[in-house]
Amino acid sequence: MKAVCATDLSAASEATIESETCLECLGRIGIEEIHLVTVIPSNVYAGMPGIDFEKRRKRALKRYKKVITDHGFDVETHVVRGTPHRRINGIAETIGASLTIIGSRGKSPLENRVIGSTARNLSRSTTKPLLVNRIERETEDPDVLRQHLFQRMLFATDFSDNAEQAFEWFTQLQHATKEAHLVHVQTPKDPGLPEGEDPEEELANLAATLEDLGIETTYEVRSGDPSDEILAAEAEFEPTTTLVGSRGHSRLRRLLLGSVSEDIIVRANGNVLLVPPGQR
Template sequence: MRAVLATDLSDAIETAIESRTCLECLQRYGIDEIDLVTVTSPNVTAGMPGSDIGGRTKRGLERQRGKLEAEGFGVRTHVMRGTPHRRINGLAERIDADLLIVGSRGQSPLEQRFIGGTARNVARTAARPLLVQRILEHGEEDHEVAAEHLFQRILYATDFSENAERAFEQFDHLETAAQEVTLLHVAPPGRRANGDPDAVSDAEARLGELADQLEERGIETRVVVREGAAVEEILAAEQQFQPTSVLMGSRGRSRMRRLLLGSVSEEVTARADCNVLLVPPAGSR
């Protein structure tokens, strides 16, 4: 399987590439080839007098390539000019990538966390599964990945939409990497009070069917149904169960074509402490 890994050649991305555990998790997912891509601004001219931008970029890519190859990956490098998310997504489509990986640098505590513009724009437009890898900043030169075991503990959030079902298919790749999975559904508040007492029971039953499938694969599974605002309850579940990644579809039941990234998945991606694995709708390619 093939992944596109976006790099800005920063120390933050270097930290992720240097994590042997992270790379081993990608291999357990099935990735054995990586296309390492960096996108430069079209306004920057590598040949400007006194400038060594082109040379620094090439040396940085070769350094990162060497680290990935040392861990057993086949690596291709790409230097592109233009709008980052368009070039990254365009490359993924051209090579028929199985996974996109972008780093998202953030700060602690939670309310100061942010998702970078490139990561956000890739997430909004990606037609391939996307791993947003959280990289924590403790200063300009001090970085660490939020969770080295990328897929060890998964929080799968579902609204039972078609796209959420497609996200569940990721467990075909995560089977050997995931040890613990929390299956979460958030029901609108007041379902019981509004005369729908069976809504939560029905959700638990549907999650139970999914849990049976995972437990047959040897994955420890729990079922959780919450009532309330979807984003807040997903983030609360993240704090409670401490997953290494949240898995969800990038669009729920909304039919608005312009919303390639639904408001729930966008907010969760922006605010979660851990990594986020987003799966786009089937027709987005």
């Protein structure tokens, strides 16, 4: 399996790449080849006064490549120019990546308003599973907030086809995941199941599947606003990563700022693994 790891050469990106535990977790789920991608914005060019971008970039990528290679991965580097999320998606498609990884400093009042953040734009447009690796905020030398990427998983489901596809990721995660908590949020706007079917029973069936994989599993049905209730479950269970599907019923739906998956990307305390449609 191949993964794209997007880096802007910031301290946050460095924390994602240089975490030994995170690299070990990627190895456990079958990642063998990592492609480091750096996108140079169109308004940044060589020779800008005061900063030697090219020298800094080459030095950082060389260091990152050595760290990842030393952990047994094959590594390729890509330096491209353009709009970050479009170029990252393009490379992921070209190489046939199974996963795109990006570090994020996490929620803040400003980030909740800024629509142009790379992580948010990727969550809207990616056709590959996206892992948002949460990094410490407000420190000059940040570290990842969750050392183990997949050890404790929170899985949020509305029983849609896309949620089912997201659940299938547990077959990849079984060698890295020890515990899982499944949650379904009932809401009048989106009942999720045909009338007469029991969400508790459906969750119990999913839990039994994970138990067969050797993953200790609990589950619950909640009621209320989906985003708020999923985040409340995250606060209680304290997972290393929340796994959620992005419905993508239509192009318009994917662009709506109020979508549950995008809300989780922005507001979650820990990592988020977002699985878009068509990933079966």
